[in-house]
Each structure stands twice: as structure tokens, then as C-alpha cells.
Amino acid sequence: MxxxxxxxxxxxxxxxxxxxALEQEGFEVHTTGDAKGGxxxxxxxxxDLMILDVMLPGKSxxxxxxxxxxxxxxPIIMLSAxxxxxxxxxxxxxxxxxxxxxxxxxxxxxxxxxxxLRRVGHSSGEKSRIVLGELSLDCDSRQVFMRxxxxxxxxxxxxxxxxxxxxxxxxxSRAEILSALWDEAPIGDERAIDVHIHNMREKLEADPKNPxxxxxxxxxxxxxxxx
Numbered sequence: 094m095x096x097x098x099x100x101x102x103x104x105x106x107x108x109x110x111x112x113x114a115l116e117q118e119g120f121e122v123h124t125t126g127d128a129k130g131g132x133x134x135x136x137x138x139x140x141d142l143m144i145l146d147v148m149l150p151g152k153s154x155x156x157x158x159x160x161x162x163x164x165x166x167x168p169i170i171m172l173s174a175x176x177x178x179x180x181x182x183x184x185x186x187x188x189x190x191x192x193x194x195x196x197x198x199x200x201x202x203x204x205x206x207x208x209x210l211r212r213v214g215h216s217s218g219e220k221s222r223i224v225l226g227e228l229s230l231d232c233d234s235r236q237v238f239m240r241x242x243x244x245x246x247x248x249x250x251x252x253x254x255x256x257x258x259x260x261x262x263x264x265x266s267r268a269e270i271l272s273a274l275w276d277e278a279p280i281g282d283e284r285a286i287d288v289h290i291h292n293m294r295e296k297l298e299a300d301p302k303n304p305x306x307x308x309x310x311x312x313x314x315x316x317x318x319x320x
Contacts, residue, residue, distance in 0.1 A: 095121040096210060097138050101131035101154065102146040102172060107195075111144065114199030115206065128152035135161055141213075142206060147173040147184065155187045162188030168209045168248040170202075185288040190249040192285070212252040212274060223258045225318065228297065228306055230258055239297050249274065250293050253286070254317070257307075262319030264310040290315055 098120050102108050108124045115122045123134050127150045135143065143161065145154035158169050171184040174195040184192045191205055213235070223230045227240045235251060237244045246254065252274050257265060265273075267283035294301040306318045 095119055096142070097121045097123070097140040098142050098144065098206070099131065099134045099138055099140040100124045100144040101126070101128065101134075101149065101157070102144075103127065103148075103150055104146075110199055111202060114203050118203055118207070120206070126150070128154065128157040131157050132160065135165075135167075140167060142168045142170070142210060144170045144172060144202075144206075145189075147171055155183055158184070158189055159187045162247070166245055166247060168213065170205060170209065172197075182284070182288050185285055186292065188247055190247050192282075208274070209248055212248050223255075225258065225261055225306070228258075230255060237297075244296050246293065246296065247289075250289055250296075253289055254293065257315070257317035261317045264313055264316045266314040270314065286314075 096119075098115055100108055100111050100115075100122060101124070102111075103126045105126065108126070112122045112124055123138050123140070125131055125134055129151065131143070131145065131149075131154075134140070143158075145158055147154045149157070154171060158171065161167065161169065168191075169189045170191045170193060171189040172193050172195060173184075190209055193202060193205060222232065229238045230236070231238075232255065237246055237251065237254065253270055256270065256273050257263070267286040270286050271283060290307055291301075294304050294307050297306060298304045308316050308318055310316055
């Protein structure tokens with residue numbers, strides 16, 4: 094069964110270009126021009142990934158992303174004609190996994206889609222289960238547990254946690270995390286890593302302002318506590 098993608102944008106010409114580029118790679122693409130249609134397609138198609146424009150008629154793409162994230166961890170890529178950093182941070186805080194600024198090349202978008210979908214799976218060389226104190230990862234099911242409770246992470250958040258959990262105690266720079274997540278050349282803004290770490294702390298730490306697991310390496314990046 095082909096990977097199903099839902100793309101939501103009010104620019105019909107852009108949807109045609111995006112659909113063609115993704116379909117050429119074997120993806121099944123469903124499109125709509127507003128948030129209401131996006132919500133309907135999300136429930137009808139049950140996509141493997143969603144592409145949402147920030148500015149949509151009526152309800153914004155950010156609001157739609159937040160609603161989707163309340164019931165699903167499906168990967169979400171946000172699109173926006175504005176390159177403002179506030180927009181990028183808002184998109185990530187609302188549960189998006191990546192943010193692409195218009196104009197962009199279809200090749201770039203396809204590359205990001207493939208990278209995120211690779212992160213949904215797991216590599217054959219990784220441990221099937223990792224336990225660090227009260228934190229545990231089941232790499233086969235991609236489930237994360239903290240103090241016995243299941244924690245829902247976005248695809249990018251899970252990818253960062255899994256990366257650091259393979260080598261607890263090792264310090265990773267923001268650039269290294271981006272490179273590892275995208276496999277090939279780093280794509281994205283290093284500031285996005287800070288936002289992801291902040292969101293992860295809110296979900297995993299008993300006191301996010303005084304983290305015990307996701308630790309900052311000042312002037313460099315982050316590391317996961319080593320038992």
C-alpha cells in the first residue's frame with residue numbers, strides 16, 4: 094500500500110506542483126484548499142503524513158495542526174510564505190515536525206517528506222528497548238514511557254530522543270542532531286532543536302525548568318542523562 098499524504102493549501106497551482114512531485118515518488122496524495130477539508134481528509138484517509146499551509150481560509154493551519162496533534166502523532170510539515178522565526182517556532186510548538194518556507198523547490202519538499210518518513214521507522218542496528226532510570230523507549234513500537242506512563246512525542250521529538258538514547262551521556266551539538274535526523278545534509282534551523290527540546294521537557298520532565306534527563310551542554314547542545 095502506498096504512503097498516503099494529505100496536502101492542505103489554498104494555492105491550487107502549488108498543490109498541483111506538490112502533488113505531481115510526490116506522486117512521481119510513488120506517494121498517494123490527497124489535496125484540499127482549507128482547514129475544514131483538511132480535517133475531513135485526515136479522518137477519511139488516515140494519512141501517513143500531512144502538509145499544512147499556515148495561512149488558510151477560515152481556520153489557520155496552526156489550529157488544524159493543534160487539533161490533529163490532540164488525537165494523532167502523524168508527522169506534520171508546515172508551509173508558510175513568511176519566513177518569520179516566530180511562525181516557525183509557533184508551528185513547532187503546535188506539534189509540527191518540520192517547517193518549510195515558501196518559495197521552495199519540489200525536490201526540497203520531497204526530501205523532507207522522505208526524511209521524516211524514514212524517522213517513523215527504526216534502523217535495524219538499534220536496540221529494541223532502552224531503559225534509562227524512569228525513562229524507557231520501545232524502538233519496535235516507537236513508544237516512550239516515563240514513570241510507567243505512555244508519553245506521546247511527535248516524529249521529530251522521538252527521533253531526537255532515540256538518537257540520544259543510543260549513547261546516553263554523549264553531548265550532541267544542534268548541528269549534529271539536525272544531521273542525524275535528516276541522514277544526509279542538514280536541513281532546517283538549529284533553533285528548531287531548542288524548541289523540540291523544550292517541548293520534550295514539558296512532556297518528560299517532572300520539573301521542565303530543572304530537567305533531570307534532557308540536559309543542556311552550555312555553548313554546545315544537549316545530552317541525555319547517563320545512568
